[in-house]
Amino acid sequence: MVVPEEERRARATLCAIAEPGEILLGRIVARAGPCRALAVVRGEEPPPEGISITEGGRRRLAAWRARLQAADTEADLAVCAELGIRLVCPGDPEWPVTLDDLGDRRPYALWLRGPLDLRYSCLRSVAIVGARAASPYGVRIASELGAELADAGWTVVSGGALGIDAAAHRGTLAADGQTIAVFANGLDRFYPAGNEALFVEMLHKGLLVSESPPGTDPHRLRFLVRNRVIAALTRGTVVVEAAARSGALNTAVHARDLGRALMAVPGPVDSKVSVGCHKLLRDTPPARCVTTAAEVLEEVGRIGADLAPPPRGPVLPRDMLDPVTRSVLEALPARGAAGPAQIAVRAGVDLATATSRLGQLSAAGFIERAPGGWRLRRSAKLPSSPV
The missing domain is CATH 1.10.10.10 (Winged helix-like DNA-binding domain superfamily/Winged helix DNA-binding domain)
Incomplete structure (x- = not known):
C-alpha cells in the first residue's frame, strides 16, 4: 500500500499541532482520516458522526487550531531531508501493526532516523527499561541482558535515557545487535546530551524513533506518553530497576494493559531503585521474575521452543x-x-x-x-x- 502524499503531509501536520496520544484527535483520524481531521481542526468540517465534542474537547480543538497557524510542515520535512529523517505512516510497509493495539491513542505517524527497518526489527523485540539513577548492579544486569538478547537475535527497545536505558542500548551494540530508542523530543537534537555518543553510534547501527517533528522539546508529559509506544512495539517489557515512583513503572502499566509480557528483575531488598520491581512482583497479576536472558525469552519467545534451562547446581x-x-x-x-x-x-x-x-x-x-x-x-x- 502506498500512502498518498496529501495524507502523509496531513499526518506530519497533526504531529506538529497536537500532543502524542490525544484520544479525541485519534478518534477523529480513525473515523475521518487525517486530511478531514485537519479540516475539523480548522473548523471547515463538523466532527465525524458519533463523536461528541465536550467543553474540554472544544478547548483542545481551539488549541490545535492556534498551533496550526504556527506549524510549518514544509520546513519540518526539509529538516528531515537534510538529517536523513523519514516519516512512516499507518499503511506504510515499515509501520509496525502492533501499534494498532493502542487504538485511539495510536501515533499519528512516526519520525525515524537510522538504518534499521522499524517493523521488521520489532517482530522479535523486547523492551528493557528502568531507573535513570541506576545502581552499578542494575547497569550490569541491563547491559548483560541487552548483549545476551542480541546474541539470540532479538532487538532491544528502550527510551535512550541515562541509567538502565543507556546500559541496555550499549550492551546490545557491544554484541553487534539491533537496538531502538524511542525519544520524547524531535530527532534533530539528542536528549539527554550525556548520551550523544551513544545516539551517534545508533545512527549507524540502530534506530531513533519519535512521535514529534524536528524542533520539539522534551517535557515530562511526553516522556510518559512515549512509554506506551515502547510497550506496544515489543513482545514484552523487562523492568530492571525502578524506584517507588518511576517512569519505568508507567511503561509496565502500558505493557500489562496491552497484554504484553511483563517482567521484573529482583534487586537487593534495601535498594530504593528496586522498590518498584518488587512491587511489580507482588502485584495482582504479578510480573514474572526474570534473572537471565533465557528466562526473558521463555516469556516472549515461541511456546515450547524458547524454554529457559532449569537451574542446576554443580555436578558432584x-x-x-x-x-x-x-x-x-x-x-x-x-x-x-x-x-x-x-x-x-x-x-x-x-x-x-x-x-x-x-x-x-x-x-x-x-x-x-x-x-x-x-x-x-x-x-x-x-x-x-x-x-
Whole structure:
C-alpha cells in the first residue's frame, strides 16, 4: 500500500499541532482520516458522526487550531531531508501493526532516523527499561541482558535515557545487535546530551524513533506518553530497576494493559531503585521474575521452543553413580566404619550386590577399607566415568 502524499503531509501536520496520544484527535483520524481531521481542526468540517465534542474537547480543538497557524510542515520535512529523517505512516510497509493495539491513542505517524527497518526489527523485540539513577548492579544486569538478547537475535527497545536505558542500548551494540530508542523530543537534537555518543553510534547501527517533528522539546508529559509506544512495539517489557515512583513503572502499566509480557528483575531488598520491581512482583497479576536472558525469552519467545534451562547446581562425583551403587554409598555411616552385611541391610540390597558395589566404590576412590569394614574416604577422587 502506498500512502498518498496529501495524507502523509496531513499526518506530519497533526504531529506538529497536537500532543502524542490525544484520544479525541485519534478518534477523529480513525473515523475521518487525517486530511478531514485537519479540516475539523480548522473548523471547515463538523466532527465525524458519533463523536461528541465536550467543553474540554472544544478547548483542545481551539488549541490545535492556534498551533496550526504556527506549524510549518514544509520546513519540518526539509529538516528531515537534510538529517536523513523519514516519516512512516499507518499503511506504510515499515509501520509496525502492533501499534494498532493502542487504538485511539495510536501515533499519528512516526519520525525515524537510522538504518534499521522499524517493523521488521520489532517482530522479535523486547523492551528493557528502568531507573535513570541506576545502581552499578542494575547497569550490569541491563547491559548483560541487552548483549545476551542480541546474541539470540532479538532487538532491544528502550527510551535512550541515562541509567538502565543507556546500559541496555550499549550492551546490545557491544554484541553487534539491533537496538531502538524511542525519544520524547524531535530527532534533530539528542536528549539527554550525556548520551550523544551513544545516539551517534545508533545512527549507524540502530534506530531513533519519535512521535514529534524536528524542533520539539522534551517535557515530562511526553516522556510518559512515549512509554506506551515502547510497550506496544515489543513482545514484552523487562523492568530492571525502578524506584517507588518511576517512569519505568508507567511503561509496565502500558505493557500489562496491552497484554504484553511483563517482567521484573529482583534487586537487593534495601535498594530504593528496586522498590518498584518488587512491587511489580507482588502485584495482582504479578510480573514474572526474570534473572537471565533465557528466562526473558521463555516469556516472549515461541511456546515450547524458547524454554529457559532449569537451574542446576554443580555436578558432584556421586551424581554419576547408578541408583543401586549410590544407595550402597549412602548406606555407609558418616563417621566410622560398617561391615558389608550392615551396609547391605541399610541399602536394601542382598549381600552379594553390596559386596560387589563396595568393591567398585573402592576402586573409584569413594571409600576405603578400615578396621571393622568400610568407611568413606575423606577426599574422594572424581571418577573418570560412571561406575
